[in-house]
Amino acid sequence: MTESTFVVGQRVRIADRTPPVHHRVPSYAKGHVGIVERVCGLHGVPEKFIRGDGKPRQRIYRVRIPQTELWQDYDGTDGDKLEIEIFEHWLEKAE
Amino acid sequence: MTDHDHDHSRTLQPDHAEPTSEGARVGLALRELLIEAGHYTPEEEQAVIAAMQDASPADGGRIVARAWTDPEYKARLLANGATAIRELGYELEPYEFTVMENDDVTHNVIVCTLCSCYPRSLLGMSPAWYKSASYRARIVREPRSVLAEFGVELTADVNVRVHDSTAELRYMVLPQKPDGTEDWSEERLAELVTRDSLIGTQRVLKLARKPGES
Numbered sequence: 001m002t003e004s005t006f007v008v009g010q011r012v013r014i015a016d017r018t019p020p021v022h023h024r025v026p027s028y029a030k031g032h033v034g035i036v037e038r039v040c041g042l043h044g045v046p047e048k049f050i051r052g053d054g055k056p057r058q059r060i061y062r063v064r065i066p067q068t069e070l071w072q073d074y075d076g077t078d079g080d081k082l083e084i085e086i087f088e089h090w091l092e093k094a095e
Numbered sequence: 096m097t098d099h100d101h102d103h104s105r106t107l108q109p110d111h112a113e114p115t116s117e118g119a120r121v122g123l124a125l126r127e128l129l130i131e132a133g134h135y136t137p138e139e140e141q142a143v144i145a146a147m148q149d150a151s152p153a154d155g156g157r158i159v160a161r162a163w164t165d166p167e168y169k170a171r172l173l174a175n176g177a178t179a180i181r182e183l184g185y186e187l188e189p190y191e192f193t194v195m196e197n198d199d200v201t202h203n204v205i206v207c208t209l210c211s212c213y214p215r216s217l218l219g220m221s222p223a224w225y226k227s228a229s230y231r232a233r234i235v236r237e238p239r240s241v242l243a244e245f246g247v248e249l250t251a252d253v254n255v256r257v258h259d260s261t262a263e264l265r266y267m268v269l270p271q272k273p274d275g276t277e278d279w280s281e282e283r284l285a286e287l288v289t290r291d292s293l294i295g296t297q298r299v300l301k302l303a304r305k306p307g308e309s
Contacts, residue, residue, distance in 0.1 A: 043262065085264050
């Protein structure tokens with residue numbers, strides 16, 4: 001298995017783009033910054049299944065985002081989090 | 096529609112009516128084409144359907160009860176759910192299986208905002224509300240309000256973790272073991288576990304009444 005690009009605890013930004021094919025990143029999470037909660041395995045890429053077999057497979061990361069980061073008027077605690085699975089090609093290093 | 100020039104018995108379960116909606120007809124046609132082209136057999140399709148129908152939250156209850164009574168098993172389950180459930184004879188291939196543990200300061204709840212991903216072959220069919228647009232949109236936006244509607248009132252010292260099942264992972268919540276069950280057997284503990292507690296829309300498990308008790 002190939003090495004992972006991102007490591008647990010690293011700050012990452014979810015890309016804000018909308019390719020014209022099926023993809024598995026919900027709009028509400030696009031552009032937001034979180035930390036890598038865990039590094040998962042390699043999986044077929046949803047955008048590539050429309051023509052072919054989803055290969056080469058990409059790594060999935062679980063990204064933890066504070067709810068107060070996602071929603072400006074969030075009603076809850078600073079400790080409330082959202083955790084979401086994001087493919088590596090949707091992530092970039094964040095400061 | 097009663098006149099048929101082809102046989103649907105291979106793709107329809109005996110107790111299912113003929114499809115009437117456009118989408119259902121397309122689905123049936125696609126399944127028949129895949130079978131005719133040899134991608135899979137009708138027997139394989141029936142086996143998958145049967146496995147999903149046999150699965151139920153009781154299977155999740157058995158996994159939870161083992162984790163409650165065996166700390167080492169719990170550690171393996173939280174570290175790698177897919178391999179840990181295999182020890183008990185369960186399989187969720189090709190998905191990764193992720194178990195999220197509730198504690199005194201953490202409450203976990205599961206959603207799939209993009210569609211309705213759910214570990215069906217392990218826990219059976221998901222409840223209708225889990226697939227509703229309302230639950231999927233609101234649980235990520237206002238989890239505390241939605242949980243309160245389910246009867247889960249969280250104080251400010253409990254943090255909510257919402258898990259959006261958007262890709263190749265499937266989730267189950269590991270609820271807290273209720274007080275007063277210290278001497279209970281694993282089998283009895285398993286019966287306490289409800290479907291909603293495995294999704295996270297129930298936090299406190301109720302002790303079942305003994306037979307005869309009112």
